[in-house]
Amino acid sequence: MHPTKSGRWTTQTGSSTYLDEAIAIWLRDLRSEFRTRYAVNAILMFAVTALVAVSFSIGAFRIADAEKSFLYAVLLWIILVFSALSGLSRSFVKEEEAGTMDVLRLSARPQAVFLGKLFFNLTLLGALELIIVPAFILLMEYEIEFPLLFASMIISGGLGLGAGTTIVAAMIAQASARGALFSALSFPLLLPLMITAIKGCERAAAGMHTAGWPEVKLAVAYVIIMITMSLFLFPLVWEE
Amino acid sequence: MYSLKTTNICKYYSSTLVFKGVSFQLNPGEVLAVTGWNGSGKSTLLRIIAGLVRPSAGRVEMFFKNEPILKESRRRFLGMVAPSLALYEELTAFENLEFFCRVRGISYDRKKCLNLMERFELIEQTKKMCRNYSSGMKQRLKLIQALLHNPPLLLLDEPGCNLDSKGIKIVEDIISDHRQLGMTVIASNEKREVDYADRVINLSG
Incomplete structure (x- = not known):
């Protein structure tokens, strides 16, 4: 079965790029998630419950128009960040729980695993933002002066959120008390991003066009730094 | 080659010694059996060879035409079965195989997978989710x-584990086929599996 008739060894190895391997992992995770809905259920349940609770409770108060842009940005990002924290660790934790970590270690290179999991988490976050952000705007009657700036902040903030949570998820996957550890480790890492994203969304809503773009640039820089550092650090986390 | x-x-877990001084060389066509009591480190030794666990001391090297293969690349030159x-x-059996082909950079050959499934008598089960498979x-x-x-x-760590007599026969055939050019390391205490080997290392000794 293995050697050819001429006796030449026909081992098939190493013809893939990191991106090919990452895409294979991403597609497999999507397929698994589509069938099990572990992460999607956790994230969406939290997000929808929080959104409904916020819209009902805030609706009872009269918030001054001048404060709306800031307060709504804070609430939106609290919902997005904590929804992400409720489910994004699943990408690595389910590998550990199912005992598939080792077979993945033997099959794919560490950086490809990180990228594949990052793509998967970004897909989940993208879906979350597509549902929650328009729903938040509608329910809260959130008026946004500069939609392009607002959308850029949501996208760059989402990318940062995905990058930060993916590396933390890898770090906590083999620990006990993963849930608490995931939130505890993610929070300080995500705090600078949250502050930036809140400022950016506030400025987009308040019509401070030129003041808002530096926040988008800051978030993009955070994404680049976080992904670059993770690609260097992940092999150390991934190996025993 | x-x-x-x-x-x-040598491997320690905390301050507990699991085994020490394990040295051997394996050439193409050879089969090595690793035996020992439960907890003697058979599976750990295989995991060390695979690069999944770091040894506390000592070295594992793989060569191609006497040129060393980098540790990071070594995993691509081995196939491992362990509990x-x-x-x-x-995922279904086919989806699993498709994933492992793609992630290893092998072009997915459905016909080859079908042949393997047929050889292992799983051809009737290709569309079943693996969660519905029996342990064998x-x-x-x-x-x-x-x-x-x-x-x-x-x-191969306990390769006959959960297999019926037909399955065990298939494992025998695989080891025999693999002898033609490849190397095999079997961790087991089953006499039948140890008998396939040319050499035996006993970790209890």
């Missing part, structure tokens, strides 16, 4: 996964 050399491998290595339960069927699928990329080094 390919060879494997281990030099004075601790699980497959994706929420899962073991057969693990063996297919390990052979998918025709690795020169096969690491």
Whole structure:
């Protein structure tokens, strides 16, 4: 079965790029998630419950128009960040729980695993933002002066959120008390991003066009730094 | 062409010594059996060879035409079957095999996968989710996964585990076929499996 008739060894190895391997992992995770809905259920349940609770409770108060842009940005990002924290660790934790970590270690290179999991988490976050952000705007009657700036902040903030949570998820996957550890480790890492994203969304809503773009640039820089550092650090986390 | 050399491998868990001074060289066509009591470190030794666990001391090297293969690349030249290595339960057998082909950079050849499934008598089960497989069927699928990329080094930890007599016969055939050019390391205490080997290392001794 293995050697050819001429006796030449026909081992098939190493013809893939990191991106090919990452895409294979991403597609497999999507397929698994589509069938099990572990992460999607956790994230969406939290997000929808929080959104409904916020819209009902805030609706009872009269918030001054001048404060709306800031307060709504804070609430939106609290919902997005904590929804992400409720489910994004699943990408690595389910590998550990199912005992598939080792077979993945033997099959794919560490950086490809990180990228594949990052793509998967970004897909989940993208879906979350597509549902929650328009729903938040509608329910809260959130008026946004500069939609392009607002959308850029949501996208760059989402990318940062995905990058930060993916590396933390890898770090906590083999620990006990993963849930608490995931939130505890993610929070300080995500705090600078949250502050930036809140400022950016506030400025987009308040019509401070030129003041808002530096926040988008800051978030993009955070994404680049976080992904670059993770690609260097992940092999150390991934190996025993 | 390919060879494997281990030099004075030693493993401690915390301060507990599991084994020490394990040295051997394996050349193409050779089969090595690792035996020992439960907890003597058979599986750990295989995991060290695979690069999944770091030895406390000593070296594992793999060579191609006497040129060393980098540790990071070594995993691509081996196929491993072990009770601790699980497959994706929420995927079908074909989806699992397709994933392992793609992630290893092998072009997915459905015909080859069908042939392997036929050889392992899983051809009727290709569309079933792996979670619905019996433990013996899962073991057969693990063996297919390990052979998918025709690795020169096969690491088999309890290969007959959960298999019926037909399955055991297939394992025998695989080890025999693999002898033609590849190396095989078997960790087991089953006499039948140890008998396939040319050499035996006893970790209890």
